[in-house]
Amino acid sequence: MEIQIQKKPRILCLHGFRTSGEILKRLVGRWPETLLERLDLVFTDAPYPAQGKSDVEGIFDPPYYEWFQSSQGFTEYYNFEECLEFLEDYMMKHGPFDGLLGFSQGAILSSALPGMQIEKVALTKVPKIKFVIIISGAKFGGYKFGLPKLAANAFSSPVQCPSLHLIGDMDFLKEEGIALLESFVDPVVIHHPKGHTIPRL
Numbered sequence: 001m002e003i004q005i006q007k008k009p010r011i012l013c014l015h016g017f018r019t020s021g022e023i024l025k026r027l028v029g030r031w032p033e034t035l036l037e038r039l040d041l042v043f044t045d046a047p048y049p050a051q052g053k054s055d056v057e058g059i060f061d062p063p064y065y066e067w068f069q070s071s072q073g074f075t076e077y078y079n080f081e082e083c084l085e086f087l088e089d090y091m092m093k094h095g096p097f098d099g100l101l102g103f104s105q106g107a108i109l110s111s112a113l114p115g116m117q118i119e120k121v122a123l124t125k126v127p128k129i130k131f132v133i134i135i136s137g138a139k140f141g142g143y144k145f146g147l148p149k150l151a152a153n154a155f156s157s158p159v160q161c162p163s164l165h166l167i168g169d170m171d172f173l174k175e176e177g178i179a180l181l182e183s184f185v186d187p188v189v190i191h192h193p194k195g196h197t198i199p200r201l
Contacts, residue, residue, distance in 0.1 A: 008040040009098040011133070012091065014106025018054035018064040021045045024103060026060070027198040035201065041101070042094060047086040048079060067105050070146075077148040083109070084122045084150065091126045099131040103198055104173075107137035108145065111180055114161035115154035122150060131162040136196050138176035139183060145176075155183040163187045170195035 015024035021043035028041065046065035054064040069078040087109075091097055102110030114129045116122035123129070140154060141147040163184045167177040173196060181187045192199035 008038060009131075010040040010042065010096065011099045011101050012087075012095075012097045013041055013043045014067065014100060014102040014110055015043070015046065015065070016104030016106055016136075017066050018050040018052070019056055019060065019104075020063060020065055023056060023060045024106075024198070027103075028101075030198075031201045042097070044090055044094075046106075047083060067109055068148075073146070074144060075146040077146070080148040081150060084116075087113075088123050088125060091123065096127045097129075099133065100129060101133040101135070102137065103135040104137075104196065107134045108140065110134060111137050111159075111163075111183070112140050112151045112154040114159050115156070115183075116151055119153045119156075121153075129161055131164070133164045133166075134177070134180070135166040135198055136168060136171050136173050136177065137165060137180050138173050139180040142176050142179050144173075159184045165189045166199060167191050168194045168196060168199065172196055 013021070013024055013028065015021055025043040046067040048066050048069070050064035050066055051069060068080045068083045070076060100110040100113060110132050111134050113122060114132060117129060138145055140151045165177060165181060165187050167174055167189060169191060170193070171177065181189065
């Protein structure tokens with residue numbers, strides 16, 4: 001009798017704005033053990049130290065990081081291309097990865113990456129992203145966030161990549177998260193009663 005060893009999906013986890021991989025790891029670590037033991041979760045810090053006050057100061061210890069920066073109204077983006085290069089480099093060294101999990105700024109990035117990969121403007125040297133898990137996400141080019149040049153066509157056609165979206169009833173990005181669903185083919189949605197946070201599931 002042949003025993004099939006099921007490989008756990010390897011997921012690169014992208015934290016929120018001015019937090020860290022360690023903070024995301026602690027929050028996701030509250031999920032049920034039965035779920036966590038089925039996943040190979042990898043947490044990393046964004047490439048840029050936080051350039052201002054973090055909302056988690058006093059709750060979680062520093063250091064804090066950000067994936068990229070933007071102007072006040074989210075119309076101009078800085079270090080976005082460098083962020084994509086950093087991610088691709090990380091994925092080449094520590095992958096291959098099956099999917100992405102992102103929270104907040106990490107979720108905005110994660111939701112755009114499959115389309116950018118298909119457009120061949122990002123992650124061209126790594127395997128295709130098979131799925132994304134979006135927690136408190138939003139869309140580049142949506143109501144609130146402008147479009148970085150490289151992400152201009154990320155949502156030009158519906159994203160075929162399977163997606164799971166966790167949307168909080170009290171989240172200030174709730175409307176954005178709901179609008180993002182339209183850009184994915186057959187998104188799976190979990191609504192939770194909390195705000196802009198990682199729910200305990």
